[in-house]
Amino acid sequence: MKLNKVSEQLCFGGKQIRFTHTSTALSCEMQFSVFLPPQAETQPVPALYWLSGLTCTDENFSAKAGAQRIAAELGIALIMPDTSPRGEGVPDDENGAYDFGLGAGFYVNATREPFTKHYRMYDYIVNELPQLLEAELPLSDKRAISGHSMGGHGALVIGLRNPQRYSSISAFSPICNPVNCPWGIKAFSGYLADDKSQWQQYDASVLLAIAQDPLPLLVDQGSADSFYPEQLRTDSLIAAAKQSAAPAEIRLQAGYDHSYYFIASFIEQHLRFHARYLCS
Numbered sequence: 009m010k011l012n013k014v015s016e017q018l019c020f021g022g023k024q025i026r027f028t029h030t031s032t033a034l035s036c037e038m039q040f041s042v043f044l045p046p047q048a049e050t051q052p053v054p055a056l057y058w059l060s061g062l063t064c065t066d067e068n069f070s071a072k073a074g075a076q077r078i079a080a081e082l083g084i085a086l087i088m089p090d091t092s093p094r095g096e097g098v099p100d101d102e103n104g105a106y107d108f109g110l111g112a113g114f115y116v117n118a119t120r121e122p123f124t125k126h127y128r129m130y131d132y133i134v135n136e137l138p139q140l141l142e143a144e145l146p147l148s149d150k151r152a153i154s155g156h157s158m159g160g161h162g163a164l165v166i167g168l169r170n171p172q173r174y175s176s177i178s179a180f181s182p183i184c185n186p187v188n189c190p191w192g193i194k195a196f197s198g199y200l201a202d203d204k205s206q207w208q209q210y211d212a213s214v215l216l217a218i219a220q221d222p223l224p225l226l227v228d229q230g231s232a233d234s235f236y237p238e239q240l241r242t243d244s245l246i247a248a249a250k251q252s253a254a255p256a257e258i259r260l261q262a263g264y265d266h267s268y269y270f271i272a273s274f275i276e277q278h279l280r281f282h283a284r285y286l287c288s
C-alpha cells in the first residue's frame with residue numbers, strides 16, 4: 009500500500025483518517041485527510057474533493073466544517089488535501105508571508121524557479137491524488153470538487169478545466185479573478201513569472217466566460233467578508249457566468265464573513281447540491 013495511515017477515528021458511523029504518502033508530482037512527502045462514509049464498507053463511494061485556503065492544512069475542514077454527518081447520510085467520501093508542498097528543501101516566501109509559499113500553493117503548476125520542482129499542486133489534485141486514492145481506497149470514479157478562498161479558486165479552475173473528471177463544482181468565498189487582485193497578482197508573479205497567458209489559465213472568471221459546456225456550479229460569498237470585494241472579485245464571476253450562460257448559482261449571504269462559521273452554516277446545502285450529480 010502506498011498510503012501510510014497516521015490516525016483513524018470513528019465518526020458518524022464512518023472513518024475519519026489521516027494519511028501521508030510520497031508525492032511524485034510534488035517531490036516531497038504529503039499529508040491529507042479522508043472521511044469514508046459507512047457505505048464505503050460494502051461498496052465504492054463517490055468523493056468530494058475539498059481544497060482549503062491560505063495558511064490551512066488538511067485538518068481545517070475536517071475539524072471545523074461539520075461536514076461528516078451529512079456526508080455519512082449521503083454516502084459521499086470527503087478528500088481533504090494539504091494546501092501546498094512542505095518539508096525540508098521546499099522553497100518558501102523569503103519573508104515568511106502567509107500568502108505565498110508554504111500553505112499557499114494556489115493550485116497551479118509553477119513555471120518559475122525555484123518553485124517548479126515542488127509547486128505542482130494542479131497536477132497533484134487533478135491526477136496524482138485521485139489515481140492513488142481510487143486504487144487504494146473504496147472510491148468510485150465519480151468526483152466533485154469544492155473549496156474555500158484560495159481553495160475556492162482552485163476548485164473553480166480545476167473543475168472548469170476538467171469537466172470530464174468532475175460532476176459539479178462549488179466554492180465558498182473563492183478568489184474569482186486572481187489576475188486582477190493583490191493575492192493573485194503576487195502568487196502568479198511568483199509561481200508563473202510575467203507570462204499573462206499562463207495567468208489566465210488559472211483564472212476562474214476568464215475560464216467561465218469562455219466555457220462551452222460548464223459543470224453545475226454553486227458559490228456562496230458572505231457580504232461581511234473583509235476580503236470582499238477587493239481580493240475575491242465575485243462580480244467578475246457573476247459577469248462571466250452571464251456571458252457563457254453557465255448553470256451557476258452565485259449567492260451573496262448577508263452578514264456572513266470569511267470564516268469557517270460561514271462554511272459550517274451552508275456546507276449541508278453544498279453537499280446536497282453535489283449529491284444530486286454524484287449519486288444519481
